[in-house]
Amino acid sequence: MRDVAVVGVGMTRFGKLPEKSIKDLVRESVTAAMEHAGAKIADLDAAYVGNAAAGIMTGQEQIRAQVTLSAMGIEAIPMYNVENACASSSTAFHLAWTAVAAGLYDCVLVCGFEKLFDENKQKSFMALGTAVDVEMVAKFLEDFAKQQKTESILSKDSGKKKSIFMDMYAYYTRQYMDRYNLTQEHFAKIAVKSHKNGALNPHAQYQKEVTLEEVLNSGDVAFPLTRMMCSPIGDGAAAAILCSKEKAAQFTNRPVWVSASVVGSGKPSSGLDDTLTKRLGPKAFAMAGIGPDELSLIEVHDATSPSEIITLIELGICPGEKAPAWIDNGVMETDGAMPTNTSGGLASKGHPIGATGMGQIHEIILQLRGEAGPRQVKNPKVGMTHNGGGILGVDAAAMALHIFKN
């Protein structure tokens, strides 16, 4: 397989952007990525576009890439419409990488976009709710509630919320609290760190620092989660240009190389000790030929703040018993030993689901090029992205992991 480089990235600000259409979002992110790369439309051999919820939110299904890209004059080239829940656009990136690595194309565009915000919040929740096997989840929750006589996985008003995601995350988090002496305050500290990073990121949905007290008092979602630990609903798009080695040399002398690209799916039969992150992590490290200790920084899928530390544990980056000390000692801060979610992460940068994976990649590419401004990690060499999506049993339904090197 051929070496593949990222030669440019671009994104919109994430946030509630009711004035922007899906065409606007795609145009803005793709134009930025092409300008960053110095690429023209004629350079593009193909386009891979990830989206999760446009069908429900805007009525546009089936040919979302063609509709959005042709509106900005990108037409006739092969276009691939990819879904994989919240991992849609990192899956699109993986498919683009595969094609360039195969030798099929020399220069391709990847874009992830989402318009998830709606005045009617139930519509957004309904869109999120299609990332599960509705039939199976209903049965699972019923069975689970029976087994756990003292505690239901569902919080009292989950029926009203019409989204089971936060209840699932909370349940999952409580297992980790028991196992590794993690407290609600630890997770609040992570949220404080996320918002601190987000405040330095002009593309973040939230750009305001918050205090520990503000996080703890921001409103209960499902113990131990409070509102400020949860990723918000929002819109946005992010894009990248991928090239073969030869083609990359035409655009930049600062290519960032894709050293691992792996996709995996959930296992409905698996439990908390056999998750997709645990299974997929070793494959990514093996493909990149590095150990977890060789990472300079990582963007993880913190749909809720506790997921940051849980993911670091599951990837073998942070030993579980050291998790409380890592948080207390600021190891995951931008100037710490394992900078995590320097972008602000999903909790602060935002989580327009089909754009999230490409948003993570955007951050890692900027960091590895030394272009991350006030949140720049010092001299990073290797960055990773961890992007999960959907629910299957207690597992993530979909996941894509990427490792990048200078």
Place this chain on the structure above:
Amino acid sequence: MRDVAVVGVGMTRFGKLPEKSIKDLVRESVTAAMEHAGAKIADLDAAYVGNAAAGIMTGQEQIRAQVTLSAMGIEAIPMYNVENACASSSTAFHLAWTAVAAGLYDCVLVCGFEKLFDENKQKSFMALGTAVDVEMVAKFLEDFAKQQKTESILSKDSGKKKSIFMDMYAYYTRQYMDRYNLTQEHFAKIAVKSHKNGALNPHAQYQKEVTLEEVLNSGDVAFPLTRMMCSPIGDGAAAAILCSKEKAAQFTNRPVWVSASVVGSGKPSSGLDDTLTKRLGPKAFAMAGIGPDELSLIEVHDATSPSEIITLIELGICPGEKAPAWIDNGVMETDGAMPTNTSGGLASKGHPIGATGMGQIHEIILQLRGEAGPRQVKNPKVGMTHNGGGILGVDAAAMALHIFKN
């Protein structure tokens, strides 16, 4: 890029199957493909699943592969959810081919499925209607009606039908009638041939021969189309197993090789003389290293019967001026010089949109293996599939062409 072989195919019967869920359809087709190949679940490295309308028809978006495949015990492997309108599953096949050709996987599953029939016909039409850029098509039709003062592209009651597809096909067909002396009777003859082939195909939605008079009198849709010239609404699934050369040898001594796999997208600015089929055909023939005259048989996207001959013209297989004679002389019959849609095609085998592309591939693989029973073409060497989808301007939005060799 590595050689890639198809080692097994399977499909459900296409048709109105209200008793079957999307999980049932996927299970049935995938089980058949695995049995045909002699493959087990443990052999599968990844799965590529094409679907177009399950979001609207069943409410399941985002993780359709994971939901349907895990229900039959296929889990944890990488799964890719692919949309490309009526070309969804042939696009999934192309992505699977890319990955095996790249060396990323050795054995992968491809499946296309659709549940499009509903007692409420308007729901099916609404699902079909998401394969256009709604915004743009509305404007285009308005502009077009103004230019064409003597004739509107829309038939009188198209508003009621809530689907512009048949009007678009009819308009398109009328241009070809003028240009090449084709008549409504010619198209009726194609429909008679399709139904004759479908009657020999146990997987076809319609398995009954029809007469020329029956086709002509089956009810006007939009001149020159009559009802029996139009593909029906239906459900179904079709699947295939793809392998590297080394892996294929473990399964079969009758591999069928993928000698071309190309995907293209529409060009809203293009006209009838610069269509996606015209642009993409030469790329497929170049990749396969053959000319159109070297094909033994072809399955084309006959959403309506006239599209059969129009596609043969646009692909350079039939010279336009010879089109009436080709039809009159039975050139496209199973025992003719260019057997076309031996399966019955979309018009007779059926058109469950996300399954259609894989249904075409299913037919070509059976034919090349000599397993097509009473509709077997004599000693075929090279087969092609042509699968289009959606509308962008007057162009198809998406398309995948494949060429297979023994």
